[in-house]
Amino acid sequence: MVDAPDFPTVAVGIELLRKCLEQAFSAVGCPREESMLIADALIQAELCEVTTHGVFRVPGYLDGLASGRYRTGDHSRIQQTGPASILIDAQNALGYLPAMQALDGAIEVAHELGVGIGGVRNSNEFGRAAYYVEAAAAQGFIALIFGNTLPLLAGPGGTVATHGNNPFAFSAPGEDAPLFDAAWTPRSGGEVGRRRLLGLPLPLEWGYVDSDGQPTTDPAAAQLGVQTAIGGAKGFGISLLVDMLAGTLTGAASGPGVPRDNSEVGTFILVLSPRVLGDFGDAWPSYPSQFGSAAAAVRASGARWPGDRSRAARTANLDRGWVAVATAILERAVDSMTRVSPSAAEPLAVLLKG
Structure with a gap:
């Protein structure tokens, strides 16, 4: 495709x-x-x-x-904070290298202990969250990544942005393992900016509003508005969870304290060995087939399994x-x-x- x-x-x-x-x-x-x-x-x-x-x-x-x-990634400082954790002070670097350093450190620990945690603080955006969990899955690990952003979301019933749309992603080993990557606005801030550059409207059903709180299809107007989380209070709650892990726990800026230039943000990475829970983990070889059964049922219903679209697109584009x-x-x-x-x-x- x-x-x-x-x-x-x-x-x-x-x-x-x-x-x-x-x-x-x-x-x-x-x-x-x-x-x-x-x-x-x-x-x-x-x-x-x-x-x-x-x-x-x-x-x-x-x-x-x-x-x-932005500073370059070679300014980052790596600190071992515990037997299963590593913390990167990015020193205002662009977030890609610090996030990968945290992932690599968490994977190294998970090889030995079954679980590894990587954190980043004083960072900037790290790109597409799925990139990192796919890298971990390719090495045989379950992985989750959380990143916080500048305030974009108002709480339920509110009109002032206090928290970011805070992306999170997860994946696991296996061809049919889910690959999930989402932020908690109807679309990413990048999609709004991309549509503005290309002169494309926002679909009204996405629910964006302008600075007066009125529904809008104009990307420029939407960038000035305060957004509500997808799923209402539930989506806002997930945004709070991501902010707590990626921001508060790592010592990065969090919530309304994240600067408007989206700096000083944090990343939280959890890496798990499929065998971390002993007997349950020993049954892992059967889990890829269970993923396959679940994926087949979802596809048969006419829906997409998480990761189907991106994997199909990558295959087609690599082929050409x-x-x-x-x-x-x-x-x-x-x-x-x-x-x-x-x-x-x-x-x-x-x-x-x-």
């Missing part, structure tokens, strides 16, 4: 995009490990057609790194070797890349010229 977009796109080769992104992030001071990680995470988002977390993010990241708004990037998004990314590394931007600029 590859979605047919309602706007002009450019076909960009996967490895060409990877090379250009790595070069651009290296040009703003990222060490090689960080440049490769950010590039891969952005490309995986494009492959999975979660385009809100792909090339669309490049200008903000490059401009932020070049200006000093390129991704379709919206022309307006690629133009904006090329402009930002040109400012930091003209040679990194040039191959993509050539594609834009046709």
Whole structure:
């Protein structure tokens, strides 16, 4: 499956995009490990057609790194806080490398103890949450990741934003294991911004409101409004849980204390061995087949199993070797890349010229 977009796109080769992104992030001071990680995470988002977390993010990241708004990941400090836990002080780095360091540390501990916890504080956004839990699942672990954000949500009956839409994701080993990734507004903030850039309206049923609390389909107006959580009080409660784990527990900013530039945020990662509960864990080999049965029942009902869409999109895009990037998004990314590394931007600029 590859979605047919309602706007002009450019076909960009996967490895060409990877090379250009790595070069651009290296040009703003990222060490090689960080440049490769950010590039891969952005490309995986494009492959999975979660385009809100792909090339669309490049200008903000490059401009932020070049200006000093973000520090590079090599400034992070790693601290072992207990036998099963590790804490990363990101020192205002972009969140990708600190989050991966926390994940790697939690996996290392889980190999020995069956459970590992990774925390990050003083960080910034880390991209698509599913990227990290998929990495853990590929190594045979169950994983959950939680991240808090700047205030976007008002509590039930409220009119003032006090908490973020606070994404969380989980996955497990196995081909049919669920891969779930969600924030607690109708769509991510990136989707609202992407639609604004592309001149696309928001569906009215998504429930966005403007600064006066009136329903709106205008992305620009929605960015000024205060939103309510999906699921009402239940969704807001999940947002509070994520904020408690990712913000309060890690020592990051939390709730209404998160700055408007979305800095000083935190990440909480829980990694579990399928065998952590002894006899129950010993039965894990049967669980992938149980996932398969559950997935088959969901699909037979006409619904999608969590992860179906992104996995199918990734397979299709890998098979053809390129991704379709919206022309307006690629133009904006090329402009930002040109400012930091003209040679990194040039191959993509050539594609834009046709």
